[in-house]
Structure formats: C-alpha cells, structure tokens
Amino acid sequence: MRRPQRWGVVVLVVALASARGAMARPLDGQDNPTPAETPTPAETPTPAPAEVSATADPRDGWRHEFSPAWHMATFWSKENSHYTFHSLSLGYLMSVNAAGPFLHLSWVIPLQARQDGRVHSVSSLYQNGGGVDVMLGFQWRKTLTPEIEFEGGPGLHMNLLNLGGQPGLTNFNAFQIGPGGMTVLRWRPGWRPHKVGWTVGAVGALGIDLWDPLRSNDLRIGFTLRMGVVLGVDLP
Amino acid sequence: MRRAALGAVALAATVFVACLGPYPNVGEKLDGVAQVIGTSYIALDAGAPRILILAPFDGGTSAPFTRIDEAQPRAVQTIQGTYSGDATNSLKVTFSTNTVFSLPNEASKPVSDRSGASRHELAPPTQSNATIATSTSEVLDLSGSAEVAGHYLRLLGRTAVITGTDATATTCAFHMFNLVVESSEARIPGFNSAGMTQYLNRVEPFDGILSGKITVGLVGLFSPVVTLTYIDYADFEGVVLDGVQVSSTNASGDGKLSGVVDFRIDRAELPPLEGSVDYGEVTLTGGNESGDYVVTLDGGAPVRVPTGRRNPPLEQCLGL
Numbered sequence: 444m445r446r447p448q449r450w451g452v453v454v455l456v457v458a459l460a461s462a463r464g465a466m467a468r469p470l471d472g473q474d475n476p477t478p479a480e481t482p483t484p485a486e487t488p489t490p491a492p493a494e495v496s497a498t499a500d501p502r503d504g505w506r507h508e509f510s511p512a513w514h515m516a517t518f519w520s521k522e523n524s525h526y527t528f529h530s531l532s533l534g535y536l537m538s539v540n541a542a543g544p545f546l547h548l549s550w551v552i553p554l555q556a557r558q559d560g561r562v563h564s565v566s567s568l569y570q571n572g573g574g575v576d577v578m579l580g581f582q583w584r585k586t587l588t589p590e591i592e593f594e595g596g597p598g599l600h601m602n603l604l605n606l607g608g609q610p611g612l613t614n615f616n617a618f619q620i621g622p623g624g625m626t627v628l629r630w631r632p633g634w635r636p637h638k639v640g641w642t643v644g645a646v647g648a649l650g651i652d653l654w655d656p657l658r659s660n661d662l663r664i665g666f667t668l669r670m671g672v673v674l675g676v677d678l679p
Numbered sequence: 680m681r682r683a684a685l686g687a688v689a690l691a692a693t694v695f696v697a698c699l700g701p702y703p704n705v706g707e708k709l710d711g712v713a714q715v716i717g718t719s720y721i722a723l724d725a726g727a728p729r730i731l732i733l734a735p736f737d738g739g740t741s742a743p744f745t746r747i748d749e750a751q752p753r754a755v756q757t758i759q760g761t762y763s764g765d766a767t768n769s770l771k772v773t774f775s776t777n778t779v780f781s782l783p784n785e786a787s788k789p790v791s792d793r794s795g796a797s798r799h800e801l802a803p804p805t806q807s808n809a810t811i812a813t814s815t816s817e818v819l820d821l822s823g824s825a826e827v828a829g830h831y832l833r834l835l836g837r838t839a840v841i842t843g844t845d846a847t848a849t850t851c852a853f854h855m856f857n858l859v860v861e862s863s864e865a866r867i868p869g870f871n872s873a874g875m876t877q878y879l880n881r882v883e884p885f886d887g888i889l890s891g892k893i894t895v896g897l898v899g900l901f902s903p904v905v906t907l908t909y910i911d912y913a914d915f916e917g918v919v920l921d922g923v924q925v926s927s928t929n930a931s932g933d934g935k936l937s938g939v940v941d942f943r944i945d946r947a948e949l950p951p952l953e954g955s956v957d958y959g960e961v962t963l964t965g966g967n968e969s970g971d972y973v974v975t976l977d978g979g980a981p982v983r984v985p986t987g988r989r990n991p992p993l994e995q996c997l998g999l
Contacts, residue, residue, distance in 0.1 A: 520702045521701070522702070524702065524704070556705045556706075558704060558705040563706055568705065610881070611708060611883065612706055612707065612708060612709060613703045613704075613708070614877040615703060616699060617702065657698055658699060659698045659700050659794070
C-alpha cells in the first residue's frame with residue numbers, strides 16, 4: 444500500500460517541476476527572474492550547474508500564438524467530383540517545450556468554392572458558413588539562431604465545414620479526417636515594448652484527409668493546406 | 680449568427696449520430712423537378728403502380744415526360760427527361776432520362792443510417808427505347824425498355840372506377856392520395872434520414888410535377904418537428920392535395936404524426952371525390968409508421984385505414 448503513495452509523490456513532484464519549468468520559460472530563455480524569485484546566496488550557496496543548463500534551454504516553454512492564414516481544402520469525391528474551398532482562417536496555435544504536444548485550432552471563413560472547374564463566391568450560394576480546422580500532434584523545436592526558432596511535427600488533422608444554403612439551395616457539409624504535419628518559424632525581435640517579449644513568424648500546415656464520416660466516406664482523398672503568419676506574446 | 684450556431688450544433692450532432700450521404704454539388708438546388716403538364720397514365724409493374732406522364736409534342740419533335748414507380752413498403756423512383764418519336768417509324772419512341780429521384784426502402788435501418796431521398800442528374804442522359812403497341816384515348820401499351828414499358832391506362836378513367844362513400848371506396852381513395860404523398864417525399868432531398876437537418880429553421884418550397892407546391896420545414900434538432908404543407912399540390916392528373924402533415928419525433932424517429940390533408944380526386948365524366956386524411960392516429964417508431972389513417976370522404980363516415988400494405992390492392996381499386 445505504501446509503494447503507490449511514494450510513486451504518487453514522485454510523479455507529483457516531477458509534474459509540478461516540469462510544469463513550472465514550462466510556464467517559466469519564454470522563447471529565448473533570457474528573461475531575468477524577478478528579485479523576489481532570486482534565491483539569496485545564503486539559501487543556495489552553490490547552485491548545481493546541471494540545473495542551470497536545464498532551465499536555460501531556449502526551446503523550452505509554452506508558445507501561444509494568433510495566426511491569420513490562407514486556408515485551402517481541395518478534395519476528390521468517390522463520385523469523381525473535385526472540390527476546392529479557399530478560405531480565411533483565424534487560428535490559435537499552442538505548443539509546449541522542446542519536444543511536446545501542439546494544437547492548431549482555426550476558425551475557417553470560406554470565401555470561394557470551386558467544383559469541377561466552376562468557380563463560385565461562397566456568399567452568393569451560402570449563408571452563415573464556417574468551419575473549424577484542428578491539428579493535434581507532437582512537435583520538436585530547434586533554434587537556428589538565438590532569435591530564430593523552428594518547430595515542426597506530425598499530427599492528426601480534422602476539417603469541419605458547414606455551409607448553410609441560401610433559400611432554395613442545399614447545404615454543404617464535410618468532416619474530413621487524416622494525418623498531417625506542421626512547421627512554424629519564429630523570430631523574436633530585440634525590441635520589447637513595455638518589456639513584453641513577442642514573436643512573429645510563419646506557419647505552414649498540411650493535412651492529408653482520407654475519411655469523412657459525415658458523408659458516408661464519399662471522400663477519395665483531400666489535401667488541406669494552411670499558410671499564414673504567427674504573432675505571439677509572452678504570457679506572464 | 681444564431682442560425683450559424685444552430686447549424687454548427689446540428690452538424691456536430693449529425694457527425695456523431697448520422698451520415699448525410701455523398702457530397703452535394705456546390706450550389707445545388709434543393710428542388711430539381713421539371714414540371715410536366717400532360718396526360719397521366721397508370722400501369723402495374725410487378726404489382727407496383729407505375730405512373731407515366733407525357734406532355735404533348737405541341738408541334739415539336741420531343742416533349743417532357745415523367746415516370747413514377749412506387750413499390751411497397753414505401754420505395755419510390757421517379758425519372759424525368761424528354762421523349763421523342765422516330766422520324767421513320769411513328770411507333771418507335773425514345774425516352775431520354777436526365778434526372779432520377781429515389782426514396783429507397785430503408786425501414787429496417789435506424790434513421791441515422793438512412794440515406795433518404797436523393798436526386799441524381801445523369802450526364803449524358805440514359806436512353807430507353809420503346810415501341811407503341813396500342814394507343815387509344817384510354818390505353819397506351821409500351822413494349823421494350825423495362826424502364827418505361829407497361830400496359831398503361833389513362834388515370835382519370837381509372838379513378839372513375841372509385842365510386843360511392845363506403846369503406847372500400849374510402850380506402851381506395853386513400854391509396855390514390857398516398858401515391859401523391861409518397862411521390863412528393865421522394866423529391867425532398869434527405870427525406871426520411873438525418874439529411875432533414877438541412878431544413879432546420881428554414882422553410883423550403885418544392886413544385887409539384889403537375890401543379891402546386893409543397894413546403895418543408897423543421898424546427899428542433901433533438902426533438903425534430905417536420906412540417907409538410909401541401910398547397911394545391913399535384914404530381915399527376917387526378918389527385919390534388921391541400922393541407923398539413925406534421926411529424927414530431929425524437930432523434931431516433933420515435934413519435935407521432937398529426938395534421939390533416941384534404942384531397943380531391945378527379946374522375947372522368949364524374950364529379951370529383953373530395954375528402955380528408957387525419958394523421959392523428961399514426962405513430963412513428965424508428966421513423967416507420969404504424970396505426971391508422973383516419974380517412975373521410977365528403978358525405979361518408981370516417982374510415983380507419985391501417986398503415987402498411989394496400990388492402991384492397993390498387994389493381995382492384997382501379998380495375999387495372
């Protein structure tokens with residue numbers, strides 16, 4: 444009975460230490476700790492070198508970013524129709540640590556719809572349309588220079604599209620799922636307004652959609668491409 | 680904004696409980712019917728009624744046609760296109776089909792697994808060749824392609840066989856009425872399936888093949904109430920509908936029907952039969968009807984017609 448309790452304490456301590464490390468580290472790891480957090484020499488006369496190097500990894504920490512992007516979903520149905528939707532997407536991007544999970548969550552606003560060579564303005568056929576694009580996966584970060592960081596990794600992609608038809612027209616819905624991957628390139632400018640660190644960069648994500656449970660799997664194959672900018676601010 | 684939110688909720692719910700069938704075309708019209716104003720005929724095809732509507736040539740070489748097959752339990756296939764004569768042989772006719780409406784029999788499936796009514800445009804059109812064996816004012820015999828062949832009798836002459844207001848006449852009148860109801864349902868995309876969610880908080884009109892309109896609307900996602908409103912609605916000669924049918928169910932299709940639809944059955948050289956169908960005693964289980972339709976002919980007593988197979992059969996009602 445005691446062993447699980449001991450393991451529980453160990454796991455809790457490790458988890459808290461990891462979370463603290465993650466939350467505390469901005470992109471470049473150069474932020475000075477506040478005086479209140481600085482241990483006095485009397486309290487820690489000889490800090491361990493290993494600890495310093497572990498917490499100084501500039502790739503550690505959370506990244507929360509806003510990402511406006513161009514979103515294209517092109518797919519072929521088993522009935523041999525080719526559809527393409529060009530959209531504006533507004534996304535939230537999140538990732539954790541040098542190697543850790545990531546989430547890309549985007550609200551998609553379709554602007555143009557194409558089918559078999561015919562091009563339509565979405566607003567002329569549909570009303571109150573929108574979609575959600577989600578990619579969830581695992582990423583690795585690499586610093587190219589102290590200010591530039593690269594992030595990439597594979598994930599599971601889902602694209603949900605709901606276009607309500609104008610009076611007299613059918614709705615268009617899709618829910619496409621498949622593997623995908625993403626890359627983010629970030630740059631941390633030296634200029635820090637009000638001492639708040641920020642990042643700017645670019646994102647590219649590709650989903651290869653193979654399954655649509657909403658449409659009796661009428662999907663033969665689809666590709667979803669999202670390319671845009673990322674804007675991030677260091678959270679306290 | 681509210682409709683967008685409802686749409687998103689509907690879609691999310693549909694994702695988890697149902698599928699909507701293949702992708703529609705971008706900007707596809709809900710109502711894809713072509714009106715065909717012409718002479719209506721009825722035949723039996725392996726015991727199931729087959730209705731053929733032929734528009735007159737009016738001096739041209741081709742004219743629109745519609746053929747409706749209605750099997751039991753409810754399964755409807757309607758084809759539309761044009762037919763044309765052969766310049767060298769006036770007895771040869773070619774039917775060119777460009778649109779197919781179908782409502783399959785999915786009574787054994789849960790509502791969430793049904794594909795429901797659908798429409799397919801055929802490009803290029805399919806060709807069916809037939810030969811006119813007999814053609815009089817009352818009889819049209821077509822041989823050849825199984826798509827259109829049959830021993831047809833003019834519909835207005837057959838409805839004249841229904842006379843009186845007794846239980847048999849009332850039941851036969853209901854069978855004619857129900858041919859139109861089922862024919863109309865086959866042309867509402869998504870009917871009898873989760874695809875009906877596309878009518879959430881909207882009312883969409885569909886033209887009758889011959890005249891009038893039916894409107895479809897749905898309110899409530901998890902306890903859907905579907906309202907079909909017939910307005911001088913006719914798919915073929917002889918039967919015109921006016922009234923409202925309402926289905927109130929849960930998401931599994933369990934619930935009841937309500938509403939009253941009036942009908943008028945035109946008869947050659949006889950005054951029309953008029954009456955009404957009250958759906959108040961029909962229950963729905965998994966989207967399937969059970970119970971009785973309460974049918975009343977003007978001047979007659981209410982007759983309870985059980986749901987299910989036609990009894991007496993149409994061939995007996997119409998002398999086919």
